[in-house]
Structures are given as structure tokens and as C-alpha cells.
Amino acid sequence: MQKVSSIELGKQLGINANSIRKDISYLGEIGNCRAGYSLATLKESLIQNLNINRKRVVCLVGLGRLGSAILKYEQLSQNGFKIAAGFDTNINKIETIQTKVPLYPASEIALVVRRERIELGLLAVPGAAAVETAKRLIDGGIRGIVNFSAVVLRPEKGVFIRNIDLVSELRVISVITGFLDQNS
Amino acid sequence: MQKVSSIELGKQLGINANSIRKDISYLGEIGNCRAGYSLATLKESLIQNLNINRKRVVCLVGLGRLGSAILKYEQLSQNGFKIAAGFDTNINKIETIQTKVPLYPASEIALVVRRERIELGLLAVPGAAAVETAKRLIDGGIRGIVNFSAVVLRPEKGVFIRNIDLVSELRVISVITGFLDQNS
DNA sequence: ATTTGTGAACCAATTCACAGCG
């Protein structure tokens, strides 16, 4: 039986072992005090408690360079996510891109999201289109959005939003390393 | 003279106005009590205090789909970042990709990073290559890394690392929306 | 002996509340 200790988990994840234990304990968990956690039991418990026991249906809006990269990103399907639809305003792209994922014009976002019961949206459109596009996703009943555009989307009732912006990330690092330089 | 209040800033950013004021106050700031902050003064103060008054030199490792998308991402140069080098293990890519950015084989990472005084690295390589590539960047004296691979890079002395993983982001949203569904 | 689970202590960050100023 495969085992893993909080210390080992912590090392792998770069997290304090105490935190690992505390977090797991919230699941009302049963680790073995002698030999750590049973891998199978822990995994099962996490799957149950975090509700990740089924594939999630996602869609992708924006089929530019970033969108195309995401479309081909195998890690998604390997980790329980299925891209059920792709959208773009450019009809040309919809007709030329080679993929098994069904592609639609952006005008049909709300319709398709509702029909296919799509839960999450990946937003890879230009900043100028982000707010409008998000609105369409929400109209279709989307539950969450990962927004890659430079525009910060404001949280909306019942829709969880995660803004990911490369420039912001770089700025964070710039500022921190700059600060370290000054104080070393 | 353009003015902006903490309330307005907060709305734009989706952040509590109190936090805005407190944060700005740490800069030893002079907002006008009647009419909010002078846009020009605030901007200048932020630039000075956060040390973002010069272009930062970055490099890009991995010229696959994601890397290529980043290479063409104009927002970078528009926000004070200059891609001074691109790297890939595949010599073919280095010779065929059309760009003004100088491209080098991955074997030269440390060399070029040091020579060009590159401060930040964008890591868009497959997970399997992430640790090794990060090591080369660090050997070259890089100060920070934005890691897009699925592998979590552990913090290294003097090198600030930011892990960005699409799958993780999706999982966060999945778990949260799933939780909301159960408790609504 | 190890390693979990957890109360207690600690620390950082957010929010509150309001005095002070134009």
C-alpha cells in the first residue's frame, strides 16, 4: 500500500508540512499516524470532498494565437476538462482551424453554452472584447471564467472569475526583484 | 488636472476603497482630501516607489504554440518589457520563426542571459523540461521566472518564481463553483 | 520512534471608524 507523509507532500509542493496536515484534517481525514497517508485513501477523499469526480465541460472564446495554443493543450483533457466548444468573431478562423472541437461564431456563445451545459469559459480574446464576451458567457449561464485578457473582469453574482495576466505577473516579479536589489 | 478618488479606483479594480487608500498611504502619499488623488502625481509616485521607471529585459524559453503566442504579444513591449532573446531546443524553429527577437538554441541560455543582462525569464517549455531549463536560467543569473509549465518550480535563493498553470486555475474554479452549487 | 491532528500563538492583511483637512 502506497503511503505519503505530510513532510514529503510539503517538499514536493514547496509548502510547510504543518499546513498540509491542517488542510487535510479539514476533510475529516484519516491519516495513519505511523506511516502517513494512504495514497489511495487520500486521493479518494480529495476527489469526493472537492467534488472533482467528473469531467468538467469548458469552452474557449478567442481563437487567436493564445486561443489556438489552448485548443491544442493536451493537459486539459488529461486533467478532467473537456473543451466542448470554441468561439471566434472571425468566421474565417472557424472554417480553417483543424480540430475535433466544434467551432462557432461568437454570436452563438450564449446559445451554445446553455445548450451544451458548459460550466467554465476560457477567455482568450483581445482586451477590448473581454467585457462583452464575458457578458455573453454569463448570459448562457456559465459558472466560471478564466480570463487571459489584460482587462480585469469584475466579479459577477454567481460567476467565479479568475484573471490571469502575463504583464501583471511580470510586474509583480519586477517590483519584488527590484526591491530585493535595493535592500541587499 | 485629472483626479481620481479611492472609491473610483476601487470600483475599477474590484477592490475595497479602504485598501486602496491604505496601500497608497504607505508610499507617503499626498492625496487631496477634497478631490482625491492627482492622476499625474499618483502615477509618478508609483513609478518611483515601485521602481518601474525603466524597461525590463526578459527572455522567452520554449517556442512552441504558447511561446510563439507570447513572442507576438504586443502588450509586453507596451508595458515596459523587452524580449531580448528567445530559446528553443529545436534548431529548426530558431531558423524558421519570423521575428525581430534574436533566437538561440537552448544550450546557450546561461551564456546569453548573462551577456545580455536579462532579468526575467518566461518559461513556456514542456513540463518535463521545466526544472532543467529553470536551472540554466538561474545559472545565467536570472532574477525572476514566470513558469507556464504544469510542473511547480520550487523557490530558489535570490530568484523569484511565479507558477502559472491553466489546469490549476480551472481546478480552483471547478472546486469553488462546485462548492457553491452544493450550498445554494 | 514517527507522524498525525489540533488548540494556541502568531502574523499579515483587510476592514472599520473617524479625526483632520480643504
Next chain:
DNA sequence: CGCTGTGAATTGGTTCACAAAT
């Protein structure tokens, strides 16, 4: 008045320390 700046209160999360379990 409206808005800033900031002490005080609160919250949330991390770390500590140790008793319990095997």
C-alpha cells in the same frame, strides 16, 4: 460636506508545539 490618512478591530491564514495513535 467629501475624501484622505491612519489607529484600532477584525479576520484569515500560517506556524508552533505537543498530546494521541500505532
